[in-house]
Amino acid sequence: MSWSPLLQLLCCHHLHRQTHTSSPLLFARALGSQRSRRSKSTIVTAWGSYWGSFAEPRTDAACTPSISAGSNQPEANALLVPTRLSLDKLAGPAVLPKNARISAMGAGARHALIAFSTCEHPYKTKLLGLGLNRCRQLGRAASNAAVTPVVTAISGKVSQIACGREHSALLVEMPDGSVRILVCGSNAFGQIGLATPPRHDLDPPKLSAFAVSDLTSLDDLMAPGESPTKLQCGLDHTVVLTSSGRAFAMGWGADGQLGAGLKLTTACSCPALVSGLERVPLRDISSSTDFTLGLTADNRLYYWGNAEYGQCMTGTKIDQVLAPIQAPFGFGRITGIAAGGCHALVLTDEGRVYSCGYGALGLGPTTIATLQPTLIEGLHDIQAIFASTDRCLAIDSRHRVYSWGLGNIAGRLGNGTVGVNAYEPEVLSACLPAADAPMIALGNDMALIAAIED
Template identity: 35%
Template structure:
């Protein structure tokens, strides 16, 4: 039987007294020293890490430890970038052999760059030509921008082309590098020498509207404004400016055609084919269509005006877009990826060219009977590589892999999506021609 409250307390006190008395006759063990408590560091919510892989010879991955003296240098697997451990990286962008990083900073050094700098796309740099004879930067260094004095600003977006760079800040857009076709948004100067150029062009806004996003093709640029309008400038030989002509244009000019009256929320391009996505989930395209990237009526290989794509109705609402060198990729609200065009599209080794948008099986991205909630949320393209991010932070890549730009541990082309072993949750991917950079969040 259980004792009453008072009796229970007496029993407890009695037992304690008996225990204390018994200690007098029993040799006591020495008291143990208090051991330290080990606490594992937990990352802040905004902590970001950067992982890089691919060709290292041009310095675009920013890791000098990956360079070899007598052979081609590349990283086949993701490597944590030491630069990002010292700076708070907020955004990334890859050009043709170079990479730029936006960082949170209290001074004017809010952008760093590494890689090829033959056209001052990474800003002015007095390089020791005996040590670096080919105008290459092998570790991230600051890109000087003509920012206002005694003000703090931050980077809103970045985009990089073949040899030019777009940096969108709270003070407007800054452009650097090669302007041979007007892709920097300033008048073309015949025989201009871009090596060691100090020119940084500033575009504060577009007709009073704020610029909210930027995209860069090989030699042309595209701006998106707060009212959902698209402006383009640069090389237009394939119709990639969408201005209803094939001439070069240095002034940011409004893209009309089927975009008239539409509110565009994203523009994607990496070479000469452009896709635009509206807030209604409709997709529009212009530029190079030699491989059927733009599913429009007629046999034209160049589409010089924005045209709504004739996509199958069963695809439904589109949430993301991406373009490669000769293919396109879209993502619908169900998390399904559709690809078409020419190249290694993720549909197997026998498929090289396909004109109709075709779905890649969701099971290849981890969706199965045990993980029904897994789905793709973002898509990216390089010239020959394709990438997809899932809601679990996993990265899948496929496509051309000559210099290990897929991060799979080898240099063989990958015909189906395969998960990349990145040691963190991937938040953003930037694909260069032959290298890849990811912005990630630590697991803990």
């Protein structure tokens, strides 16, 4: 694997084959607009780092395990099991009215963002950020580690949030029907697509950092009537899917993350079309660390980026896939994809999940690596899948949430343990929302679930 200089510098986020990695996947499934108009309360459940101070008081011990450490550590105020959060503690009625609804969530390596709006003012958004913030990835300048939420006002309705190591991207719907992309955080490798002065060192306080800004560099690349429909952030790169099925990428590309057909070891702040897919429209993308999965409208699966763990689903190990290649395996109709750090997941229309690569495969303690996409026997009737660098979540038709993965620091697996790997999916039953189609945001050290309470 070809690591970026920043990745080498930030040793606390290094990729470790046995324990943990750092990155987001932040795939947040938005609540439907019809459900968001119901006069029912929004409930948020969380586990992992930073959320302990905002937990609802509980009387049942099964829902209260937490640990506390220094505010800059992954274990800071961690919740070990899914626990309902108090919105009053999180922001207070002066910031969030009682009828506030969540329109989008995202979680990254060590930070999370939640977008709130109301039915009366759907295009006035309050963006709450928590976690590390040294590059303003929470939306504005604050302390390097925000243990109380940072609040930013956004004009427009935020429909998606994607978070990387130290950057964030928001998909925002405007009253006139247009869609814009807002970005914030580190632009050291061009991952938020803004032109910056040349960088002469890697000292973190001097990294190029931005509060919430418009990403306009993509505008001239899109055809008339074309608009962004989905955002995904890797560690230090961003991928944008458009309404015409085209994918654009920006940021760090030394492992082929940008799908440019070249090994790019300099910052790429100008979004570029992913090569080789010009006539292959995509309907979905997934990225979290340093590779991307792309699913076409006719059910073909493509892969580009780092592939040294065999996560590219080709049956072989390829160090770097510089331009998209098609996975040769047939899965039936694919309804979901999830790119982790060393592993990848595929969901079929039969509700079955296949995994490939290394680590968080869900195949049991004797199978932590496979080059062949392999069925996870313990999962049935699955509706959605999510992956971060070394852990995964799945939700089934009964709205049960399954968790598995490696490197269980800060209780990020949500099963009440610390430091214990979960090699097979486990059902998380404590304090989960009694509601349908919850929104899920999965980061490296934390997870969030939001729903409209039935």
